[in-house]
Amino acid sequence: xxxxxxxxxxxxxxxxxxxxxxxxxxxxxxxxxxxxxxxxxxxxxxxxxxxxxxxxxxxxxxxxxxxxxxxxxxxxxxxxxxxxxxxxxxxxxxxxxxxxxxxxxxxxxxxxxxxxxxxxxxxxxxxxxxxxxxxxxxxxxxxxxxxxxxxxxxxxxxxx
Amino acid sequence: xxxxxxxxxxxxxxxxxxxxxxxxxxxxxxxxxxxxxxxxxxxxxxxxxxxxxxxxxxxxxxxxxxxxxxxxxxxxxxxxxxxxxxxxxxxxxxxxxxxxxxxxxxxxxxxxxxxxxxxxxxxxxxxxxxxxxxxxxxxxxxxxxxxxxxxxxxxxxxxxxxxxxxxxxxxxxxxxxxxxxxxxxxxxxxxxxxxxxxxxxxxxxxxxxxxxxxxxxxxxxxxxxxxxxxxxxxxxxxxxxxxxxxxxxxxxxxxxxxxxxxxxxxxxxxxxxxxxxxxxxxxxxxx
Numbered sequence: 001x002x003x004x005x006x007x008x009x010x011x012x013x014x015x016x017x018x019x020x021x022x023x024x025x026x027x028x029x030x031x032x033x034x035x036x037x038x039x040x041x042x043x044x045x046x047x048x049x050x051x052x053x054x055x056x057x058x059x060x061x062x063x064x065x066x067x068x069x070x071x072x073x074x075x076x077x078x079x080x081x082x083x084x085x086x087x088x089x090x091x092x093x094x095x096x097x098x099x100x101x102x103x104x105x106x107x108x109x110x111x112x113x114x115x116x117x118x119x120x121x122x123x124x125x126x127x128x129x130x131x132x133x134x135x136x137x138x139x140x141x142x143x144x145x146x147x148x149x150x151x152x153x154x155x156x157x158x159x160x
Numbered sequence: 161x162x163x164x165x166x167x168x169x170x171x172x173x174x175x176x177x178x179x180x181x182x183x184x185x186x187x188x189x190x191x192x193x194x195x196x197x198x199x200x201x202x203x204x205x206x207x208x209x210x211x212x213x214x215x216x217x218x219x220x221x222x223x224x225x226x227x228x229x230x231x232x233x234x235x236x237x238x239x240x241x242x243x244x245x246x247x248x249x250x251x252x253x254x255x256x257x258x259x260x261x262x263x264x265x266x267x268x269x270x271x272x273x274x275x276x277x278x279x280x281x282x283x284x285x286x287x288x289x290x291x292x293x294x295x296x297x298x299x300x301x302x303x304x305x306x307x308x309x310x311x312x313x314x315x316x317x318x319x320x321x322x323x324x325x326x327x328x329x330x331x332x333x334x335x336x337x338x339x340x341x342x343x344x345x346x347x348x349x350x351x352x353x354x355x356x357x358x359x360x361x362x363x364x365x366x367x368x369x370x371x372x373x374x375x376x377x378x379x380x381x382x383x384x385x386x387x388x389x390x391x392x393x394x395x396x397x398x399x400x401x402x403x404x405x406x407x408x409x410x411x412x413x414x415x416x417x418x419x420x421x422x423x424x425x426x427x428x429x430x431x432x433x434x435x436x437x438x439x440x441x442x443x444x445x446x447x
Contacts, residue, residue: 116416118440121447123433126340126348134350138325138360138394139339 161320168193169201169300171324177311178318178331185314192310196224196303200295202248203258209293210258213248218286224302227401228295229280235297235405236274238418242380243408246274248292250384254375255368264370267384296377301359301404304328308400321400328357328400338443341392341429348435349427349445356442357400361407362392363431378411387411393428395419396442 129137162180166173168190175181175189199208199222208222229245236244253268255261271277271291278293279286287293295302304321308328311319318331327336333354337347341362351358363386367376376386393415395406406424409415416438419426425440437445 116420116438117436118438119445119447120434120436121445124340124348124429124435124445124447126343126346126446129337129339129345129347132337132347132350134335134337134347136322136325136327136334137337137339137347138327138351138358139337139341139344139362139392 161318166190169197169303169323170203171300173324174320174322175307175311176320176322177316179316188314189307189310192306193303196299196306199223200293200299202292202294205258209248209295212287213290213292216287216290218284221280221283221285224306225280225285226282228298228302229278231298231401231405232295233275234421235409235418238421239409239412239414241272241382242412242414243297243405244270244274244381245293245295245297246270246277246291247296247379247381248294250379250381251294251296251377252292253384254370254379254386256366256375256377262368264375266371269384270381272382297408298401298405300324300326301357301400301402304357304400304404326357326359326400326404327353329353330355338394338427338445339392342433347446348429349437349443351394351396351427351443353396353442356396356398357403358394358396359400359403359407360392360394361404361411363387363390363411364392378408380412389430391429391431391433393426394443395424395426396440397422397424 161176161178164175164177164181164186173193181189197204198206201207202209202213204210208219211217212219232243232245236242247270250268250270251257253265255263255265271289274291277287277289277291279288300323304323304326305328307321308319308330311321312330316330320329320331320334321327325339327334331354333352336351336353336358338349338351338360339362340346340348341364361378363376363378367374369375374386378387378390379385380387390411393407393410395403395410397403397406402422402424406415406419406422406426409418410426410428416426418424419438425438425442427435427437427443427445429435435445435447437443
């Protein structure tokens with residue numbers, strides 16, 4: 001995901017704090033080496049902690065300035081481009097919150113909860129791959145050359 | 161570990177072995193992959209499934225057919241027909257065709273009575289009406305298993321077969337990041353795989369614009385529409401085919417039940433960013 005310029009700064013976030021979730025990334029980043037010791041789900045974190053920490057200003061040396069960055073979903077989601085927008089809040093070079101706006105789930109499935117679900121967590125921000133010790137990655141980054149070329153071709157077509 | 165990297169069946173493969181693969185072993189693996197592709201690839205004009213689509217007929221049962229189609233029957237039962245192997249024409253209608261045209265021609269539901277149109281046993285495989293077989297839900301997992309077994313037969317005792325993120329491990333623990341479907345630089349969790357298989361499926365993996373919104377390769381066979389609720393799934397099972405099957409099923413109602421029925425551990429993320437997971441200790445979510 002490419003991050004655009006900050007659309008608003010951290011202090012303005014208090015108004016929408018209720019929709020944000022604290023993922024605790026800032027606290028975990030310093031203990032990234034102890035990957036064998038699994039961190040329990042931090043479900044006790046409160047949204048108010050997010051708004052409380054969002055008022056500090058950016059520090060020099062950080063890769064990203066503090067603030068909220070917004071990126072459109074584009075092809076990354078199965079929904080239309082117009083419908084998904086992901087906002088990431090950065091504080092001290094760590095993502096502290098993510099917000100997905102729009103109505104991405106015109107769901108054909110309604111019952112997410114059930115006896116076969118072991119756990120559930122609202123919007124997971126995750127951790128930087130660089131900060132966790134893994135030897136492989138499973139996900140969408142490896143797509144075949146043929147498909148990628150075809151997609152590039154129709155994108156070029158669309159621009160004509 | 162020695163790593164051999166190559167591209168086949170539309171993805172990047174990596175095979176890690178404690179003892180380097182000999183030239184003869186690589187050749188044997190290459191032939192095995194080619195044989196599978198020659199039978200099951202709907203992207204080839206010389207494959208068995210292409211021939212069946214052109215002319216429904218009875219053929220000697222090819223290897224892997226019984227194992228895969230038996231599992232497809234369980235998948236179809238569990239998901240109310242959302243996942244089934246005659247979905248090929250539905251995918252073609254949306255543009256996911258042999259030429260990757262990516263031109264959307266609208267919905268084309270797959271035949272609901274697919275078990276009436278397709279028959280298989282140890283001797284014969286028969287298609288009774290024109291239809292394009294697509295084993296995309298489990299085929300790659302099956303091929304990973306086949307290559308995994310071949311390595312064992314060749315005398316390897318510690319190895320890992322990774323076909324673009326669908327992998328099977330023989331040996332001690334391998335930590336695998338679960339790539340965030342909205343941000344490839346991040347992981348939403350980690351799976352620890354020991355003598356087991358991990359498969360993932362992401363709606364953004366093969367996605368393209370359609371007539372009325374974005375399309376991707378996980379279609380509901382009953383409607384011909386892509387799944388809108390789930391963005392990515394991961395599953396751990398003893399065999400990659402089963403993990404692959406569960407990863408697909410988890411896009412639909414009934415998927416969690418299917419996983420429980422077969423003892424599969426899983427994690428999935430909805431398109432709203434919500435993450436759900438099964439009971440089990442082999443996957444950690446950074447929740």
